[in-house]
Amino acid sequence: MSNLNVMMLTNEDLSPSAIKESTGITKVLRTLCIHSKKKILLALFILIILVALITTLGVVLKKRNVKKITLTIDNATMQTLTKSGETSAATENPSITTAAENPSITTATKDPCPSRGFRWNTEGITVGIDLSPKLSCSRLFIDSNDTLYGVDNTKAYVWKLSKNDTNAITVAGIYGTKGQSSFRLENPQDVYVDQYGDIYVVDTNNHRIQKFINGSMEGITILGNGAIDDARRFRLQYPRNFAFESTEKFMYVAVHGNQNVLGFFTNRTVPAVPSVIAGNGTSGNTIYQLNGPWGIYLLPPTQNIVFVTNYDGHSVMRFSPGKSSGTFVAGIRGFSCSNSSCLHNPTDVKVDDNSTMYVVDSSNHRVQMFCQNKRQGTTIIGNGIPGNKSTQLSQPQGIAFDSAMNMYICDTGNHRVQKFLRL
Numbered sequence: 001m002s003n004l005n006v007m008m009l010t011n012e013d014l015s016p017s018a019i020k021e022s023t024g025i026t027k028v029l030r031t032l033c034i035h036s037k038k039k040i041l042l043a044l045f046i047l048i049i050l051v052a053l054i055t056t057l058g059v060v061l062k063k064r065n066v067k068k069i070t071l072t073i074d075n076a077t078m079q080t081l082t083k084s085g086e087t088s089a090a091t092e093n094p095s096i097t098t099a100a101e102n103p104s105i106t107t108a109t110k111d112p113c114p115s116r117g118f119r120w121n122t123e124g125i126t127v128g129i130d131l132s133p134k135l136s137c138s139r140l141f142i143d144s145n146d147t148l149y150g151v152d153n154t155k156a157y158v159w160k161l162s163k164n165d166t167n168a169i170t171v172a173g174i175y176g177t178k179g180q181s182s183f184r185l186e187n188p189q190d191v192y193v194d195q196y197g198d199i200y201v202v203d204t205n206n207h208r209i210q211k212f213i214n215g216s217m218e219g220i221t222i223l224g225n226g227a228i229d230d231a232r233r234f235r236l237q238y239p240r241n242f243a244f245e246s247t248e249k250f251m252y253v254a255v256h257g258n259q260n261v262l263g264f265f266t267n268r269t270v271p272a273v274p275s276v277i278a279g280n281g282t283s284g285n286t287i288y289q290l291n292g293p294w295g296i297y298l299l300p301p302t303q304n305i306v307f308v309t310n311y312d313g314h315s316v317m318r319f320s321p322g323k324s325s326g327t328f329v330a331g332i333r334g335f336s337c338s339n340s341s342c343l344h345n346p347t348d349v350k351v352d353d354n355s356t357m358y359v360v361d362s363s364n365h366r367v368q369m370f371c372q373n374k375r376q377g378t379t380i381i382g383n384g385i386p387g388n389k390s391t392q393l394s395q396p397q398g399i400a401f402d403s404a405m406n407m408y409i410c411d412t413g414n415h416r417v418q419k420f421l422r423l
């Protein structure tokens with residue numbers, strides 16, 4: 001310690017001794033040189049010292065500048081972070097709008113699932129904005145060629161928009177005409193297209209699943225018989241959404257009126273006894289029950305883990321095969337609210353390859369993203385206030401992704417389809 005102190009002292013003493021040394025040198029120089037050269041040398045010496053001084057000053061100044069820049073960057077980052085914090089705060093509190101309404105701030109939000117998952121522009125582009133009739137949907141199906149199939153529940157038909165087409169065509173139902181005939185639909189809620197181009201539709205208010213062979217406008221009832229007076233809990237009473245295994249041999253149907261999820265073989269042409277996948281048949285918020293099942297998603301690759309949204313229970317549940325009980329994975333069961341832990345009438349759910357979950361939080365007019373195993377969501381689309389601006393949604397119902405992971409939302413309350421580009 002004492003040695004160190006001594007060393008430090010000698011170090012401190014170095015500069016004065018250096019000065020002494022240099023004065024010594026000048027003395028030597030003075031004695032060696034002739035009188036006329038003396039002044040020039042002195043001037044040169046002063047110049048050298050001046051140059052040295054300026055360079056050191058410059059370095060110090062430069063260092064200061066770097067520091068300043070770094071600080072500014074830090075502060076900017078901090079500001080962005082604070083602002084994004086404000087954004088989530090704003091979405092939590094619908095009365096605060098400023099931060100959330102500025103899309104550039106929300107776009108700058110850091111990916112909350114570290115180095116995993118994607119980000120999307122928060123400003124939506126309306127799909128087929130010039131088309132007549134306007135495209136609207138309660139659910140959207142996107143095939144491997146990025147062809148969009150939208151089911152419009154209020155107009156009771158299914159439209160198809162191919163990637164490079166400027167016009168949509170009707171592929172099932174009759175626009176604006178609901179009914180029970182094989183050509184008609186009533187409040188259809190979901191659509192799926194198989195490898196052969198055959199179209200399946202959840203014909204909710206007809207309590208049936210219709211299949212339209214590729215090119216045919218006449219539907220075949222593959223499930224349900226149009227009657228709701230069937231006493232069995234297997235009846236299809238207001239089926240809402242379905243999900244298909246990749247083999248397309250088995251489907252899962254979320255049946256709102258039954259308070260359960262049923263599993264069926266898709267090859268059936270007459271109603272048969274299905275298997276109950278989830279929900280004991282009475283509505284509630286226990287792990288054995290569903291509460292207004294609506295959206296359904298099958299988790300790849302095993303495709304036997306089922307995610308279900310409880311529209312009336314404001315939650316999302318996950319069911320493993322062969323288990324009668326599920327796990328709550330999002331929302332506060334039985335309670336609607338709007339902060340990051342909350343959901344209000346969730347209608348659809350999707351999970352990506354990195355286990356990031358996306359929930360259409362319909363009555364909060366937003367899309368929530370949940371990182372793997374996280375119970376708090378981040379608002380990625382919408383600001384919590386219903387509206388028709390490009391950053392807003394109104395009672396959205398469905399979510400789908402194309403091959404480039406662009407996000408499409410059925411902005412049902414606004415009667416439009418919004419596309420959000422992946423960044």
Ligand SMILES: *[C@@H]1O[C@H](CO)[C@@H](O)[C@H](O)[C@H]1NC(C)=O
Binds near residue numbers: 071075
């Ligand atoms: C930047 O951040 C530092 C550290 O938090 C703070 O001391 C400084 O005042 C901030 N400067 C500005 C301009 O905000």
Ligand SMILES: *[C@@H]1O[C@H](CO)[C@@H](O)[C@H](O)[C@H]1NC(C)=O
Binds near residue numbers: 115116118352353354
């Ligand atoms: C999953 O994470 C990997 C690695 O970070 C990334 O390359 C990939 O794009 C992510 N996929 C999705 C669907 O988020």
Ligand SMILES: *[C@@H]1O[C@H](CO)[C@@H](O)[C@H](O)[C@H]1NC(C)=O
Binds near residue numbers: 144197
């Ligand atoms: C995708 O497009 C190709 C070429 O037009 C076609 O052969 C194929 O059947 C299409 N796939 C689907 C799912 O429509």
Ligand SMILES: *[C@@H]1O[C@H](CO)[C@@H](O)[C@H](O)[C@H]1NC(C)=O
Binds near residue numbers: 145162163164
């Ligand atoms: C759409 O157009 C692009 C470029 O013109 C083409 O590469 C692509 O194959 C087309 N897609 C379909 C589904 O026709």
Ligand SMILES: *[C@@H]1O[C@H](CO)[C@@H](O)[C@H](O)[C@H]1NC(C)=O
Binds near residue numbers: 194197214215
């Ligand atoms: C559906 O039928 C059309 C017309 O016959 C055909 O071009 C298309 O490839 C079919 N779709 C699939 C996925 O096979």
Ligand SMILES: *[C@@H]1O[C@H](CO)[C@@H](O)[C@H](O)[C@H]1NC(C)=O
Binds near residue numbers: 249265267268269
């Ligand atoms: C439907 O498919 C399943 C599984 O492939 C099979 O076991 C069953 O016999 C089929 N039913 C009919 C009516 O073809």
Ligand SMILES: *[C@@H]1O[C@H](CO)[C@@H](O)[C@H](O)[C@H]1NC(C)=O
Binds near residue numbers: 282284286288
């Ligand atoms: C479903 O489970 C709940 C909670 O355990 C129970 O109260 C209810 O009676 C059950 N319903 C049926 C039909 O078993």
Ligand SMILES: *[C@@H]1O[C@H](CO)[C@@H](O)[C@H](O)[C@H]1NC(C)=O
Binds near residue numbers: 339340341342376
């Ligand atoms: C959200 O609100 C619920 C109900 O008021 C509360 O229990 C929960 O702690 C809140 N969560 C957050 C993250 O604020």
Ligand SMILES: *[C@@H]1O[C@H](CO)[C@@H](O)[C@H](O)[C@H]1NC(C)=O
Binds near residue numbers: 388
């Ligand atoms: C958006 O909403 C405003 C206010 O409700 C309304 O005046 C306007 O017509 C709407 N725009 C569209 C394109 O629907």
